[in-house]
Amino acid sequence: VGIACVRNSNHFGIAGYYAMMALPHELLGLAMTNTAALGVPTFGRQVMFGTNPLAFAAPARREGAFVLDMSTTVVSRGTLEMHDKQAKPLPDGWAVDRHGRPAHDAGSVLEDMLRRSGGGILPLGGIGEAHGGHKGYGLAVMVDVLCAVLAGAPFGPAVADTEHSSARVSHLLAAARIDRFRDPDEFRRDMDGLLGQLRACPPAEGRQRVWFAGQREAEREREWLTTGIPLLTRVHDQLGAIAAERGIDPPATVSGAPSR
Amino acid sequence: VGIACVRNSNHFGIAGYYAMMALPHELLGLAMTNTAALGVPTFGRQVMFGTNPLAFAAPARREGAFVLDMSTTVVSRGTLEMHDKQAKPLPDGWAVDRHGRPAHDAGSVLEDMLRRSGGGILPLGGIGEAHGGHKGYGLAVMVDVLCAVLAGAPFGPAVADTEHSSARVSHLLAAARIDRFRDPDEFRRDMDGLLGQLRACPPAEGRQRVWFAGQREAEREREWLTTGIPLLTRVHDQLGAIAAERGIDPPATVSGAPSR
Numbered sequence: 001v002g003i004a005c006v007r008n009s010n011h012f013g014i015a016g017y018y019a020m021m022a023l024p025h026e027l028l029g030l031a032m033t034n035t036a037a038l039g040v041p042t043f044g045r046q047v048m049f050g051t052n053p054l055a056f057a058a059p060a061r062r063e064g065a066f067v068l069d070m071s072t073t074v075v076s077r078g079t080l081e082m083h084d085k086q087a088k089p090l091p092d093g094w095a096v097d098r099h100g101r102p103a104h105d106a107g108s109v110l111e112d113m114l115r116r117s118g119g120g121i122l123p124l125g126g127i128g129e130a131h132g133g134h135k136g137y138g139l140a141v142m143v144d145v146l147c148a149v150l151a152g153a154p155f156g157p158a159v160a161d162t163e164h165s166s167a168r169v170s171h172l173l174a175a176a177r178i179d180r181f182r183d184p185d186e187f188r189r190d191m192d193g194l195l196g197q198l199r200a201c202p203p204a205e206g207r208q209r210v211w212f213a214g215q216r217e218a219e220r221e222r223e224w225l226t227t228g229i230p231l232l233t234r235v236h237d238q239l240g241a242i243a244a245e246r247g248i249d250p251p252a253t254v255s256g257a258p259s260r
Numbered sequence: 261v262g263i264a265c266v267r268n269s270n271h272f273g274i275a276g277y278y279a280m281m282a283l284p285h286e287l288l289g290l291a292m293t294n295t296a297a298l299g300v301p302t303f304g305r306q307v308m309f310g311t312n313p314l315a316f317a318a319p320a321r322r323e324g325a326f327v328l329d330m331s332t333t334v335v336s337r338g339t340l341e342m343h344d345k346q347a348k349p350l351p352d353g354w355a356v357d358r359h360g361r362p363a364h365d366a367g368s369v370l371e372d373m374l375r376r377s378g379g380g381i382l383p384l385g386g387i388g389e390a391h392g393g394h395k396g397y398g399l400a401v402m403v404d405v406l407c408a409v410l411a412g413a414p415f416g417p418a419v420a421d422t423e424h425s426s427a428r429v430s431h432l433l434a435a436a437r438i439d440r441f442r443d444p445d446e447f448r449r450d451m452d453g454l455l456g457q458l459r460a461c462p463p464a465e466g467r468q469r470v471w472f473a474g475q476r477e478a479e480r481e482r483e484w485l486t487t488g489i490p491l492l493t494r495v496h497d498q499l500g501a502i503a504a505e506r507g508i509d510p511p512a513t514v515s516g517a518p519s520r
Contacts, residue, residue, distance in 0.1 A: 043467040043469065044461040045463065045465070058409070063350055066401065066402075066405060068398035072395075075392070096464065097469045099463075100463065101465055124384060125384055126391060132351050134330075136384070136392075138330060139328070141326065142473075145316075145326060145454070148452045150288075150438070152441075157457065180409065181410045181412075182410070193415070194404065194405070194409060201301050202305050202378070203304060204303055205305070205360050205361055210302070213402075
């Protein structure tokens with residue numbers, strides 16, 4: 001097993017991308033990063049940690065790989081921004097205001113988080129302890145310990161973009177050889193068994209399917225490799241404008257993949 | 261870093277106990293186990309994984325250690341049993357019935373889980389995806405992969421007590437040397453910084469304090485080492501009865517530590 005830390009870094013991109021690099025090599029992959037603080041601890045009202053995502057990937061054989069890629073906060077900043085743009089109220093359990101009370105106005109939460117005047121996004125499990133908010137809070141801090149404290153990098157509320165620098169985030173990347181534990185073919189066979197069972201789990205009333213982590217993304221990737229990647233019309237147009245400015249080809253519009 | 265798997269095992273006890281064994285040795289500790297299946301995947305209605313706890317421990321200096329010890333389901337079976345005994349309805353987001361609908365009667369859920377007739381406890385994050393239930397579901401499966409699939413042991417719904425044997429659960433135990441990353445004294449100093457900041461986080465309206473993972477347990481341990489461990493009156497009496505039967509001393513009742 002190998003573990004590496006990275007410090008003084010910048011935007012991590014997709015955590016699962018790094019974890020998945022392990023898959024073709026009969027390895028288990030793990031990747032995590034801290035991010036600029038926007039999460040509020042259980043019973044608190046000030047941001048103390050980031051969305052601090054973690055990703056874990058394990059290969060299978062016939063089934064797609066198991067790829068978990070999750071923020072340890074209940075939602076990310078982007079989801080709040082979407083609600084703000086659409087003037088949709090936030091559901092309970094997503095965020096608190098500057099007094100630490102349930103917050104439903106995305107715009108105010110975003111502004112308060114930016115100014116660090118109190119309030120922010122809740123950890124996975126929501127407000128208080130009744131639904132396990134203290135677990136998500138603990139996971140977020142675990143990621144900060146493994147990325148930042150282990151690497152000698154900024155942690156907690158000190159992780160923030162400033163006028164002079166980016167947030168200087170840090171990461172942890174790890175991989176473990178499956179063959180040190182058992183025959184990788186047998187491992188993959190059992191992964192097929194586990195993932196197949198999950199996929200075949202009888203769905204709840206009103207639901208069509210049960211997915212395992214990474215399955216939907218893999219299905220979408222296969223589909224989009226054929227049909228092209230749907231883009232928001234606005235993004236498509238922006239890319240076209242940039243292309244025109246630079247004198248390069250605009251993104252093609254493929255029939256069957258209408259821009260969204 | 262070292263990783264070991266254990267298979268064909270029995271009740272794990274306290275996950276945090278094993279993770280904390282790393283602390284006096286300048287190591288990070290990790291411990292996890294699968295358990296008999298009682299958790300229902302996101303959008304599903306059959307049990308497919310256990311409470312699958314994970315524990316992580318990291319040493320500090322003046323502050324107590326950071327010790328996360330959490331089930332990856334929103335609650336454990338014991339919590340449902342307590343609600344059943346007290347005839348208290350289950351809050352939303354804890355469990356689903358045999359149709360996969362929100363369940364509020366603890367007794368029926370416990371019975372349905374036992375018979376595997378559908379229904380069970382939800383993953384951390386609750387029902388559906390709105391509060392991140394798919395993340396808790398993913399964490400639970402990750403623990404099953406790392407404990408059982410990696411060890412060549414029973415996984416998923418096959419983890420169950422039978423008439424002839426216990427659930428034959430499996431565990432993963434890992435430890436990593438801090439000094440391979442940085443001076444352990446500096447690591448501990450920064451842990452003090454991080455944990456001190458969390459402890460000093462301004463509390464939400466109506467709350468007195470913010471804790472970091474493991475802090476309350478450490479405080480309670482120090483207190484109970486002086487005052488004795490409070491016991492439920494019924495447990496105290498049961499221990500007394502067993503002691504009398506075996507002809508040994510009953511548990512002492514210490515003044516200042518009234519049985520609860």
